[in-house]
Amino acid sequence: MRKYEVLQRIEKVGVVAVVRAKNSEQAKKIALACMDGGIDSIEITFTVPGAQRVIEDLVAEFGDKLLVGAGTVLDSETARIAILAGANYIVSPAFDLETAKLCNRYQIPYMPGCMTIKEMITAMEAGADVLKVFPGSAFGPDFIKAVKGPLPQAVMMPTGGVSIDNVDKWIKNGCIAVGVGGNLTKGSSEDMTKAAKEFVEKVKLARQ
Numbered sequence: 095m096r097k098y099e100v101l102q103r104i105e106k107v108g109v110v111a112v113v114r115a116k117n118s119e120q121a122k123k124i125a126l127a128c129m130d131g132g133i134d135s136i137e138i139t140f141t142v143p144g145a146q147r148v149i150e151d152l153v154a155e156f157g158d159k160l161l162v163g164a165g166t167v168l169d170s171e172t173a174r175i176a177i178l179a180g181a182n183y184i185v186s187p188a189f190d191l192e193t194a195k196l197c198n199r200y201q202i203p204y205m206p207g208c209m210t211i212k213e214m215i216t217a218m219e220a221g222a223d224v225l226k227v228f229p230g231s232a233f234g235p236d237f238i239k240a241v242k243g244p245l246p247q248a249v250m251m252p253t254g255g256v257s258i259d260n261v262d263k264w265i266k267n268g269c270i271a272v273g274v275g276g277n278l279t280k281g282s283s284e285d286m287t288k289a290a291k292e293f294v295e296k297v298k299l300a301r302q
Contacts, residue, residue, distance in 0.1 A: 095158060097201045100164060100182050101223060102133050103161055104251075105270045108297035109261075109290070111136040112165060112275035117144075118151040125152055125160055127283040131290020137185055139165040140172055146179040153180035161203075164257025170196040179200055185253075185273075187228055189213055194220040205251065209233075211241065214248055224249050224270065233266065235263035242268045258292055262300035272297070 104110060111128045113136050115121035125136055142167050145164065152162045163183040164176030170192040178198055184197050189206035194202050197204035198221045207228035208214045214225050227237065230252030238250055252264050253273030264272050278289050 095182060097203055097223070100161060100203050104183075104224075107133055107135065108265060108271045108292060108301070109133050109135070109278075109293045110141065110163070110251070110271055110273045111278050112273050112288070113137060113142075113150060113279055114139050114275070115142055118148045121148045121152060122155060123283060124279050124286060125156065127286035128278070129156075129160060130283075131287040132294040133278075133290045134159065135161040135163065137163040137165040138181075140168075140176070141166050146175050147177060149179040149181050152270060163195065167193060169193060173202075185226060187226075188278045189217045189220070189222065191220055194222060197200065197221075207253075214241065214245060218245075224251050226250075226273070227252040227269075229254035230264070235260055235267050238264065238269055239266035258289070258296060261293055261296050265297050265300035 095262050111133050113121055113124050140146050149162050161182045163185055164181040165185040167173050167184050167186045173193045173196050183203040185205045187207040194204050203223040205224040205226045206217050207226045208217055217225055225248055227250050231254045248268050251271045256272045256274050257277050261272055
């Protein structure tokens with residue numbers, strides 16, 4: 095899948111499920127529940143033991159029906175492992191130049207975590223596709239509007255602190271999508287599907 099197609103799909107739905115699964119079976123359960131709720135992008139964090147195998151299993155199971163990203167990628171070595179496992183995009187808690195270079199080399203979207211204007215400019219200069227505003231809970235949705243003043247060209251997606259109560263504010267203030275973890279991926283499959291539908295609908299309404 096081409097880089098621009100991955101980014102378009104993430105923006106279209108506007109919600110990425112951040113998954114900290116214990117194994118492939120749990121990840122598949124979460125993925126199916128999210129897909130049933132209209133979310134087709136999930137991020138498997140590399141804090142999960144054997145994360146690359148989880149990514150491989152999800153790619154083999156769902157193919158292009160599901161966008162599988164790798165999260166908590168701290169360096170280029172981990173990014174390469176994730177890409178070889180089939181990851182469609184790479185997410186980091188902080189910007190790393192070598193990871194940016196590697197993702198650009200293989201035309202894989204890179205989404206580094208940024209907290210300051212300086213970090214955002216540095217990441218954009220290195221070709222980062224989406225700026226992950228992390229932790230979003232430290233600033234809140236109004237931070238996006240403030241950043242858009244000097245950096246209207248910045249493409250941003252918050253992770254951390256995104257809930258069903260404020261997701262519309264993040265979108266209205268200029269984010270192309272949001273990353274959601276515990277507020278989306280906890281409970282039974284039915285609970286996750288219900289939450290996914292609510293998030294997708296709230297994003298859709300916020301864009302009207």
